[in-house]
Amino acid sequence: MxxxxxxDRTKNHPDLLLHIDKALCLACGACVAVCPPDALFLQxxxxxxxxxxxxxxxxxAAMCPVGALSLVPVSAPLVPIPPSPISSNGRHSS
Amino acid sequence: xxxxYDVIIAGAGPAGSAAAIRAAEAGLxxxxxxxxxxxxxxxxxxxxxxxxTPLRFMPFDPRWxxxxxxxxxxxxxxxxxxxxxxxxxxxxxxxxxxxxxLANQASALGADVYASSTVxxxxxxxxxxxxxxxxxxxxxxxxxxxxxxxxxxGTESQVARWAGLKTIxxxxxYYTGIQFLLGNLRGRIDPRICEYHIGVESLAPGGxxxxxxxxxxxANVGVVIAADRARPISARAWLERFVARRCPGASILSVMAGxxxxxxxxxxxxxxxxxxxGDAAHQADPLTAGGIGLGMIGAEMAMQVAAPxxxxxxxxxxxxxxxxxxxxxxxxxxxxxxxxxxxxxxRMTETHFDAxxxxxxxxxxxxxxxxxxxxxxxxxxxxxxxxxxxxxxxxLLLK
Numbered sequence: 232m233x234x235x236x237x238x239d240r241t242k243n244h245p246d247l248l249l250h251i252d253k254a255l256c257l258a259c260g261a262c263v264a265v266c267p268p269d270a271l272f273l274q275x276x277x278x279x280x281x282x283x284x285x286x287x288x289x290x291x292a293a294m295c296p297v298g299a300l301s302l303v304p305v306s307a308p309l310v311p312i313p314p315s316p317i318s319s320n321g322r323h324s325s
Numbered sequence: 326x327x328x329x330y331d332v333i334i335a336g337a338g339p340a341g342s343a344a345a346i347r348a349a350e351a352g353l354x355x356x357x358x359x360x361x362x363x364x365x366x367x368x369x370x371x372x373x374x375x376x377x378t379p380l381r382f383m384p385f386d387p388r389w390x391x392x393x394x395x396x397x398x399x400x401x402x403x404x405x406x407x408x409x410x411x412x413x414x415x416x417x418x419x420x421x422x423x424x425x426x427l428a429n430q431a432s433a434l435g436a437d438v439y440a441s442s443t444v445x446x447x448x449x450x451x452x453x454x455x456x457x458x459x460x461x462x463x464x465x466x467x468x469x470x471x472x473x474x475x476x477x478x479g480t481e482s483q484v485a486r487w488a489g490l491k492t493i494x495x496x497x498x499y500y501t502g503i504q505f506l507l508g509n510l511r512g513r514i515d516p517r518i519c520e521y522h523i524g525v526e527s528l529a530p531g532g533x534x535x536x537x538x539x540x541x542x543x544a545n546v547g548v549v550i551a552a553d554r555a556r557p558i559s560a561r562a563w564l565e566r567f568v569a570r571r572c573p574g575a576s577i578l579s580v581m582a583g584x585x586x587x588x589x590x591x592x593x594x595x596x597x598x599x600x601x602x603g604d605a606a607h608q609a610d611p612l613t614a615g616g617i618g619l620g621m622i623g624a625e626m627a628m629q630v631a632a633p634x635x636x637x638x639x640x641x642x643x644x645x646x647x648x649x650x651x652x653x654x655x656x657x658x659x660x661x662x663x664x665x666x667x668x669x670x671x672r673m674t675e676t677h678f679d680a681x682x683x684x685x686x687x688x689x690x691x692x693x694x695x696x697x698x699x700x701x702x703x704x705x706x707x708x709x710x711x712x713x714x715x716x717x718x719x720x721l722l723l724k
Binding site: 257259260261262263264265267269273290292293294295296297298 | 493
């Protein structure tokens with residue numbers, strides 16, 4: 232497995248990743264509607280982000296009614312990203 | 326479920342069910358699909374609508390009527406208010422019961438209706454025309470063919486996006502919102518009055534708060550703010566502040582959230598073999614974001630064009646575009662005016678708006694026409710003239 236961020240030139244902020252705060256998220260889907268690359272998925276009450284598709288554009292974070300989305304620094308050293316779609320929950324020790 | 330239908334509709338909200346009703350009435354075979362486990366749930370809406378539009382689609386049923394509204398009150402941040410009667414008879418509905426009644430009406434007319442059935446992709450023929458959907462129902466995937474697909478899957482519509490229709494507007498043209506169903510409000514709300522609270526700096530940046538009474542002691546209380554002004558303070562935080570001030574000690578019976586585009590309808594709402602209706606086509610009112618009645622009318626217009634098109638065996642975008650013209654002729658100018666009005670309200674300082682409400686509160690509004698009201702306001706606030714010109718040019722006022 233390799234680190235997708237090193238390959239993907241579409242990232243706006245290679246040093247940032249989208250983080251979903253599951254404790255705050257109401258699974259309303261407001262973010263899904265504004266995601267240009269279609270990288271957010273709502274399955275039932277579970278919101279997931281496909282980090283490989285996400286361009287860190289930050290629109291979803293602006294849109295979130297409860298402030299559950301944010302771009303967080305990638306913790307060093309870089310960790311491999313598992314296949315998508317994946318949950319970002321618990322993968323960042325910000 | 327059959328292997329082929331005349332029309333497949335993705336989404337059983339008011340617009341989707343309205344489309345299903347009109348399609349079934351036209352003698353077409355209809356499949357109406359809802360991805361959620363229960364139609365109408367979760368409710369993501371203030372639940373206010375005009376009463377006339379739904380009644381053109383289904384008979385009245387007291388089970389979906391929560392409350393009748395006599396007046397709207399617009400408050401400034403100082404608590405001063407203007408009270409006006411609604412432009413058409415307004416009710417607060419129980420969206421869960423309402424949406425299910427509409428879907429059931431479609432069903433009674435012959436449509437096949439399924440919840441827990443998600444459209445996961447579109448089928449295209451060799452010319453690229455949409456000719457059906459792939460769907461997932463109870464864990465099983467299948468393909469169902471259709472002569473026409475209707476995208477009625479709401480603000481986060483993926484069906485319209487797959488068909489290449491969906492544009493994603495700038496964040497300034499989105500509301501992000503949250504609503505509480507509050508209880509324990511007896512004596513603190515007037516069940517006959519819908520309240521709007523506007524304060525672009527201190528209450529709801531770029532948006533407004535509402536109190537829509539569902540009964541004598543419960544109300545939908547919510548906020549929308551412009552998505553480009555939603556940080557660092559989230560919509561939820563603005564709502565909590567308001568509730569703490571307006572009705573401290575109220576109980577929160579339910580929490581619902583969502584986002585809504587407030588651009589006015591998409592320019593392109595059709596492609597070969599597909600039409601978008603309701604929130605999927607951004608048909609909500611670009612000032613208040615109300616969209617129940619508008620979505621149903623949009624769906625009706627779509628079927629008005631689609632039924633004869635199907636009869637003639639021509640579902641090309643060129644033919645279906647008559648729907649876009651129908652919409653533009655009826656709502657184009659009004660939506661442009663409401664859009665501009667929101668921009669004006671958003672740019673106005675809070676002090677200015679406060680003063681405007683104060684002036685209007687002293688006027689006998691119930692006996693005045695809209696142009697009279699505008700003239701009265703302009704006398705006291707000549708600065709408004711510049712902004713009023715925008716409204717005149719878009720046709721809302723003083724035609």
